[in-house]
Amino acid sequence: MASPLPAAFGDDPSFAELLAARPGLSADPLAGLMMEEVALARIAAAVGTPAWVYSAGTLRRRLAALRGALDGAGLNATIHYAMKANDNLAVVRVLAAGGAGADVVSEGELLAARAAGVPASAIVFSGVGKTEADLRRALAEDIFQINAESVEEIEALSIIATAMGRTARVALRVNPDVDAKTHAKITTGLAENKFGVAIGDAPAIYARMAELPGIEPIGIAMHIGSQITAGMSAYRAAYAKAAELVRTLRTAGLPVQRVDCGGGLGIPYRDEIAPPPEALAGAIKATLGDLGLPVMIEPGRWLAGPAGLLLSRVVLVKHGATRRFVVLDAAMNDLARPAMYDAWHGILPLAPAALVAPRTPADIVGPVCETGDTFARDRALPAMKAGDLVALLDAGAYGATMSSTYNARPLAPEVMVDGDRFAVVRDRQPIEDLLARQHMPDWLT
DSSP: OOOOOOOOTTTSOOOHHHHOOOTTTTEETEEEETTTEEEEHHHHHHHHHSSSEEEEHHHHHHHHHHHHHHHHOOOOOEEEEETTTTOOOOHHHHHTTOOOOEEEHHHHHHHHHHTTOOOGGGGEEOOTTTOOHHHHHHHHHHSSEEOOOSSHHHHHHHHHHHHHHHOEEEEEEEOOOOOOOOOOOGOOOTTTSSSSSSSSGGGHHHHHHHSSSTEEEEEEEEEOOOOOOOSSSHHHHHHHHHHHHHHHHHHHHOOEEEEEEOOOOOSSSSSSSOOHHHHHHHHHHHHHHHGGGOOEEESSHHHHHGEEEEEEEEEEEEEEESSSEEEOOOOOTOOOOOOOOHHOEEESSSSHHTTOOOEEEEEOOOOOSSSTTTTEEEEEOOOOHHHHHEEESSOOSSSSSOOOGGGGGGOEEEEETTTTEEEEEEEOTTTTTHHOOOOOOOOOO
């Protein structure tokens, strides 16, 4: 049995607290940090670093917990995984096998969902700027629902659907003007945001949808933001407005078959008190339950975030005038959230001795030529040296999908762990690929 892990450093969770809150991870006294039954050091040796690693067991466990919460509240609800969080085919396949559909925002995500085995009848297409190609693909695949976000989109969709001899099943996304109290860059339900139509304009727009050829209005949709941890008040306020809108539409004799509640349920990256799925199910039941309608939810981060991490290796430890810099081979081009949102991610060493060693403050940074390429400041870490391995936690959502090749750094591979086995589910990008699609114009040769 391993020795007790060190206590928390300042206000940060201790290594023991980070592990206790993440059942897919454990500390083995000989093998070090484990995901399910696989030593993460073994994966690093096999595929190199940086590398994304996902836990199939965690995906299944979280999907089952969400399903249980919805069923426990007596809701007729379907789950549509938000592919923008993580569109790896293996991740989507695990969730699809557990009964989840998909929420997509591009033609590419739609094709990925289909390739991963999600039936068209379980796909919702969201997004404020769908192109003609997006809409044509959605109609050709005969997906379950298109969430329209503007009068202009609805008019264009009517023309396209009529020309194709198709009928588009459309939900009108409304903007309830509710503050989700999340990061400004990921709030989507305020009047000033670009998403949806003003809820006051919705009855007239919905009536217009019912008149247009090629359009079948089937319900309303809303999504007020991402990483919502401030309780259920914002959800309740938004869903109450949705319920009132449904009653207004029914009074006008307009058909409403369902309500799309969106997603956004947050997770605890640090020590946030994140609402459990039962709280969300309760908010839906309390506000929409008496309508007698099926509901849909579209979680992304809540399912995938805790299921993934980013493996990285220490390049060197640099002692500055006033700070210790632990320089990793992962960078902001791999995991953009700290640079983009000032996001906090737990960081654990992999070595068993390092998990119980004394710790001192360090800045954990990447090699990219930006001061913003910083994963953590004044984070408590043991003594580190070149070659040591670390894991950046809760990186399963908005990690690989937001990565880039900035500084001509190839995309990292993705690995899935399932019990005592693991497999590469996306290869590391060969560095030659960075040049292969570029062409020199004749006048420069």
